[in-house]
Amino acid sequence: MKYDRYVTAAIAAALAFLTALGTVGCVVTAFELPVNDLALTALGCALPALLGAAAFSRKGGALVAVLLCAAAGIWLWRQGDLGSHWLALISRLSAVYDRAYGWGVIPFNGEAVESFHLPLGMVGALTALAVSWTVCRGVSAAAAMLPALTPLAACLVVTDTVPQPRFLWCLFFGLLMLLLTGHTRRSSPYQGNRLTCLAALPVALALGALMLAIPQEGYVNYAEPVRQRMIHWLEEAAWEETQGGDVSIRFVPQEPERLELLELGSRTPSNAPVMWVSADTGGVVYLRGQDYDRYDGASWGISPHRVEPFSCSGPSLGLVTVQTGTALERMYLPYYPDGELRLVEGRLENSRLSGAYAFTRLGLPGDWRDIALAHSGEVSGMESYLELPEQTRAQAQTLLEELSAGPSVTERAEAIARLVRETARYDLNAPSVPQQTGDFALWFLEEAEAGYCVHFATASVVLLRAAGIPARYVSGYLVTLRAGQTAAVTGEQAHAWAEYYEPALETWLVLESTPGAADAPVYTVPAETEQPVQTTQPETTAEAPTQPDQTDPKPQATAPAASDPPEDRQGVSWAAVGAILILPLLAAVLELQSRLRRRLRRGGLRRGGNNAQALARWQEAVLLARLAGQTPPGELEQLALKAKFSSHTLTREELNRFDRYIRGQTEALSRQPWHRRLLYRYWYAIY
Amino acid sequence: MWGYRICYLTALAGCGLFYLAYGEWLSWLVLVLMLMIPWLSLLVSLPAILTFSMEPGGPDFLTQGEPGEIWLLGSSHYPAPPFQGQLRLYQSFTGQSSLYSDARGLPTEHCGRISVTIQRAKVCDYLGLFAFPPRKRGQKTILVRPVPVPLDPAPDLRRCKPRAWRPKPGGGFGENHELRLYRPGDSLNQVHWKLTAKTGHLMIREPLLPQRGLVLLTMNLSGDPEALDRKMGRLLWLGRRLTEQDIPFQLRLHTAQGLQSIPVASREDLDRAVDQLLSETPAVEGSVRDRVYAAFWQYHIGGEPDEV
Numbered sequence A: 001m002k003y004d005r006y007v008t009a010a011i012a013a014a015l016a017f018l019t020a021l022g023t024v025g026c027v028v029t030a031f032e033l034p035v036n037d038l039a040l041t042a043l044g045c046a047l048p049a050l051l052g053a054a055a056f057s058r059k060g061g062a063l064v065a066v067l068l069c070a071a072a073g074i075w076l077w078r079q080g081d082l083g084s085h086w087l088a089l090i091s092r093l094s095a096v097y098d099r100a101y102g103w104g105v106i107p108f109n110g111e112a113v114e115s116f117h118l119p120l121g122m123v124g125a126l127t128a129l130a131v132s133w134t135v136c137r138g139v140s141a142a143a144a145m146l147p148a149l150t151p152l153a154a155c156l157v158v159t160d161t162v163p164q165p166r167f168l169w170c171l172f173f174g175l176l177m178l179l180l181t182g183h184t185r186r187s188s189p190y191q192g193n194r195l196t197c198l199a200a201l202p203v204a205l206a207l208g209a210l211m212l213a214i215p216q217e218g219y220v221n222y223a224e225p226v227r228q229r230m231i232h233w234l235e236e237a238a239w240e241e242t243q244g245g246d247v248s249i250r251f252v253p254q255e256p257e258r259l260e261l262l263e264l265g266s267r268t269p270s271n272a273p274v275m276w277v278s279a280d281t282g283g284v285v286y287l288r289g290q291d292y293d294r295y296d297g298a299s300w301g302i303s304p305h306r307v308e309p310f311s312c313s314g315p316s317l318g319l320v321t322v323q324t325g326t327a328l329e330r331m332y333l334p335y336y337p338d339g340e341l342r343l344v345e346g347r348l349e350n351s352r353l354s355g356a357y358a359f360t361r362l363g364l365p366g367d368w369r370d371i372a373l374a375h376s377g378e379v380s381g382m383e384s385y386l387e388l389p390e391q392t393r394a395q396a397q398t399l400l401e402e403l404s405a406g407p408s409v410t411e412r413a414e415a416i417a418r419l420v421r422e423t424a425r426y427d428l429n430a431p432s433v434p435q436q437t438g439d440f441a442l443w444f445l446e447e448a449e450a451g452y453c454v455h456f457a458t459a460s461v462v463l464l465r466a467a468g469i470p471a472r473y474v475s476g477y478l479v480t481l482r483a484g485q486t487a488a489v490t491g492e493q494a495h496a497w498a499e500y501y502e503p504a505l506e507t508w509l510v511l512e513s514t515p516g517a518a519d520a521p522v523y524t525v526p527a528e529t530e531q532p533v534q535t536t537q538p539e540t541t542a543e544a545p546t547q548p549d550q551t552d553p554k555p556q557a558t559a560p561a562a563s564d565p566p567e568d569r570q571g572v573s574w575a576a577v578g579a580i581l582i583l584p585l586l587a588a589v590l591e592l593q594s595r596l597r598r599r600l601r602r603g604g605l606r607r608g609g610n611n612a613q614a615l616a617r618w619q620e621a622v623l624l625a626r627l628a629g630q631t632p633p634g635e636l637e638q639l640a641l642k643a644k645f646s647s648h649t650l651t652r653e654e655l656n657r658f659d660r661y662i663r664g665q666t667e668a669l670s671r672q673p674w675h676r677r678l679l680y681r682y683w684y685a686i687y
Numbered sequence B: 001m002w003g004y005r006i007c008y009l010t011a012l013a014g015c016g017l018f019y020l021a022y023g024e025w026l027s028w029l030v031l032v033l034m035l036m037i038p039w040l041s042l043l044v045s046l047p048a049i050l051t052f053s054m055e056p057g058g059p060d061f062l063t064q065g066e067p068g069e070i071w072l073l074g075s076s077h078y079p080a081p082p083f084q085g086q087l088r089l090y091q092s093f094t095g096q097s098s099l100y101s102d103a104r105g106l107p108t109e110h111c112g113r114i115s116v117t118i119q120r121a122k123v124c125d126y127l128g129l130f131a132f133p134p135r136k137r138g139q140k141t142i143l144v145r146p147v148p149v150p151l152d153p154a155p156d157l158r159r160c161k162p163r164a165w166r167p168k169p170g171g172g173f174g175e176n177h178e179l180r181l182y183r184p185g186d187s188l189n190q191v192h193w194k195l196t197a198k199t200g201h202l203m204i205r206e207p208l209l210p211q212r213g214l215v216l217l218t219m220n221l222s223g224d225p226e227a228l229d230r231k232m233g234r235l236l237w238l239g240r241r242l243t244e245q246d247i248p249f250q251l252r253l254h255t256a257q258g259l260q261s262i263p264v265a266s267r268e269d270l271d272r273a274v275d276q277l278l279s280e281t282p283a284v285e286g287s288v289r290d291r292v293y294a295a296f297w298q299y300h301i302g303g304e305p306d307e308v
Helices: A002-030 A038-056 A061-079 A082-101 A117-137 A142-156 A165-187 A189-213 A223-241 A368-374 A390-400 A409-421 A440-446 A453-466 A571-605 A610-627 A634-645 A652-670 A674-682 B002-022 B025-050 B193-199 B225-244 B267-279
Strands: A273-279 A283-292 A299-301 A307-309 A316-323 A342-344 A356-362 A471-481 A486-490 A494-502 A507-511 A539-541 B053-057 B061-063 B071-075 B083-091 B097-099 B112-124 B140-145 B165-167 B176-181 B203-210 B215-220 B249-255 B258-264 B297-301
Touching: A002 A038, A002 A117, A002 A142, A002 A165, A002 A189, A002 A571, A038 A061, A038 A117, A061 A082, A061 A117, A082 A117, A117 A142, A117 A165, A142 A165, A142 B025, A165 A189, A165 B025, A189 A571, A189 B025, A223 B002, A273 A283, A273 A471, A283 A494, A368 A409, A390 A440, A390 A453, A409 A453, A409 A494, A409 A507, A440 A453, A453 A471, A453 A494, A471 A486, A471 A507, A571 A610, A571 A674, A610 A634, A610 A652, A634 A652, A652 A674, B002 B025, B053 B083, B053 B112, B053 B140, B071 B083, B112 B267, B140 B267, B165 B176, B193 B203, B215 B225, B225 B249, B225 B258, B225 B267, B225 B297, B249 B267, B258 B267
Parallel strands: B061 B140, B215 B249, B215 B297
Antiparallel strands: A273 A316, A273 A486, A283 A471, A307 A342, A316 A356, A471 A494, A494 A507, B053 B071, B083 B097, B083 B112, B112 B140, B165 B203, B176 B203, B249 B258
């Protein structure tokens, strides 16, 4: 009994520590809370885990634990910082929620808190105590679920916050073990301990495999199509109900009027189809939705009443057809649409509410690059596309000092694109912008280590403007098409890029600075592609073609463009490192569980009176005989029956008969082939 | 188990709805984890389920009227997973079959044999979401022994006492002995030398054994449960009286299997014989009295309340 109690306490301490660490780690990493010393916080989880396990495994220990916790709470309270730390933490969390949902921020007027280890340590302590109580007292796992899952639920409902997988692993491992062993532990603590030892390895491996199989980087939102179908179905049902009344068309804004850069964080693009595009000429096609010209360091805006042409003269690249199903308020334009099109406030309004439209795409002349490189003239008359905050301009020009490029606008622009591309790595899980950030582009260029297209495009535009090149930020979609084939465009293909004005060509060119994205749109007729099938005048049509999977595009909550092809996720190298680390870990865990089970079994053989020991030895003898393919001796069976049913107490000599048999069988099994010995050692934990 | 399943399905539905509404990676991970949990539980439970055996537990013997209870015992080489089942009882003397409940306990109002079988047995995974029939299922027999019922008036057992003696074959020691003249063939060890000296004739001291006749107890193992209770009780009472007085006897019974004869010489023999009778099936027709037995002393145990 005593030995069992120690094992139960050890298991309770381990599970409590893992669960508490997972809970605290999830909150810290999800909300990016500043914690000076993570080791101290981990210690804050470990101490209550040990205390709880030691206290709850003894009679009357709960009172001791409560008294100790109360004393610790009073001591912390008297330090004077606890209340302000809690208020600061709540204020900080409310700010995150406010950013996501606009619920408002709970004000905190005290001094800025540099580290939240006190309140987080209390959360961890509470979780550890609850788990210890659950394991030691054999009560339902629900008691531990509540404190452990509440912080996880808090992380779940905020869009931009994702806890680190290692902490999720710890939390899920602890909770799964509690769930799996709860029923057995309530029936028998000894059997619960055995089950914990048996299940630990499969659960750990399964969770590890789950984490590896569902990486955050390659996440595909399967819910979006289903949700869109449901919305579509509900809308149809509602429309059928209101037949005969006025039919209204709902516009879903694709790009916001103002793009708040400081609210950017990690992004998970939707894979729901937004539109269907086909082109007579294959290749990379940029579909331009909206450009932004006003930059204030924290956001992109659109100047009102801005009207300008968007076209060029060159060879035709064929027709590009766009079907959006539901009419959108703006059209998505390829580079470059034929005809005298004028952009109003940076976009082409879909004034006829067309669900499908087509443009004849014109390319640049075949020698456009030579023309551009030959021109070294300055640009004039486009001052609005050169505007920057003064401080931003000064710092950006400092960054450009070391830039070496030719005199032409295109050469300088391409050098800037290279500079920006090398600034940071591509990652959809880009860190959130720090609160004190003055200028988004400068923060990205100087401090950030990762970003996605919005980051790279903004930085490019700022550097272009600082270099005196008119530039603007453009949001739309980047699609790779095959000639004559229709492709679905999803949220994953949303993209942002920079446009700079090339005076030699008197047109706006795409500057791609996002790593891994296409270098530039197909401006000219590709040699290997067929000639355009037809050339038509720019036209739009109000007739939306029948599209079986028409769905509304997903509204963008923050940035309009979010996704573009990642450059290098380093999946192979991480997998190799993971495999190298996992193999010795696996071997260690195997050895550990085998040793632990052996110790538990040997403890069982020495526990209780002679009759109880005899019954435990009999079970061992039955197992060994079964492994050896034999029947246990009848003499031992008689002794076991005697131990179980008679009031006679077995003598030491009678117990020794069991021991002799067990020793003999163990030695016999140890002479089996090596693969059987491995099985006996690690699966049956015989020796 | 349905409670566990409902809890799980509720949690799964909640995670599914949350994923549909939220759509982010973490909600997807939680949903996949929820989907994975039953299979993980099944994987962990599989060795225990495959080696699981179930049997009824409880006493082997009870005395009539003594309260008793039984339970389901599950065992496995691994920590036993949750299991459930129903215990069906069959009383051989009353022919009644019923499901066991803790509130009612075992039906020990009548003596006889209670056969306990397991039905609707299920062994579940550790989370209680999947249920399988166990591979090994045992059964149990509980004997409800009768309470001795005294016969009033009691039969005169003096008639069973031996009234004649016979020489002990092979000689040796005997409580009683006879003195007689020597006959050729007698062993010299048997010669009573003192008496021979006194009488002048060779005298032999011959050990004797009591000349016992067949003591026969007959009984028809038939009738309603109350009659069988009385018969078995009287048999037990009379049998104990006979064994206490060191009178061996023979039980001759008419059961469903026909006529049976059980020799009884000691208390242990009597208990074994009663246990054997409790396991027999009562006869529907026929009687042990249909035949005539050459017995020194015969007593028929009837089941009537006032029968002597």
